Amino acid sequence: MAVPARSPARPPSASILWVAGRGNGPVPRPGNAGTQIEEAGFSLIEALVALAVLAIATVGLIRAVESHIDSTRAMERRAAAMWVAENRLAEIQLADPAANASETDLLGQQWKVEIARTRTEDAGIDKVRIQVFAAGERSPLASLDGFVEGSRI
Template sequence: MTMPDNEAGFTLIEALVALAILAIASAGLIRALEGSVDAARGLERRATAQWVAENRLAELSLDHGKAIDRPPVVRMLDQDWRVTEDIRSSDDPDIRQIIVSLADSRGAPLVTLRGFIDAGTTTP
């Protein structure tokens, strides 16, 4: 029994071409999703590093920038952050400039935060 031409359906080659097109489109979609996930991870790392730097600057501000033994590695959100701080004098003897730099555990620098604090040399 033969089928009429209008009911023949897809040939094997047509089905393989459709599957190949679907595979190529899926690969492109997966690459785009991987890029989006990497961008979100990078944003999370930079935001966390910014929080750690702001926390360190707040600690230094509370202590008027005095040399208090602070850990060089801070753990936040299950990641270790290397914190370096550089306290400098400024043109005003009542104000100190502080530069807080953060790097991840591999040493890649992520954030540098610059602030000014009261040196505590004068009393109100």
């Protein structure tokens, strides 16, 4: 009595799992005694470790970008405060009545301006120190010293 031939698509026994492999035919899965296979790709653990490394690197990158943005904003505020101080010194030199105002608006932000005048050894020249504060802050963002005619303040 002849045994019918099995189709190559079916595994020879139920105890061995078969997967499509490289080469001429199916390759047995690991766990079967005496069989060796080549596996391509990543295991789940390897993929999770790679994702964890990427997540940690991304957090570090985001923190670096946030720090850069904060320092850029601070530099922008200091530059705007210096513009306010320079404008106020120009107003004083032009004997503009607006130079005596203690608050001003520039770039959509309110600024508090403090002006201190001191006499110099030259009777016709006064030293002016202008300090600019952001609204509600106690430390100046900009301080500018300049000289004006003694009668200009």
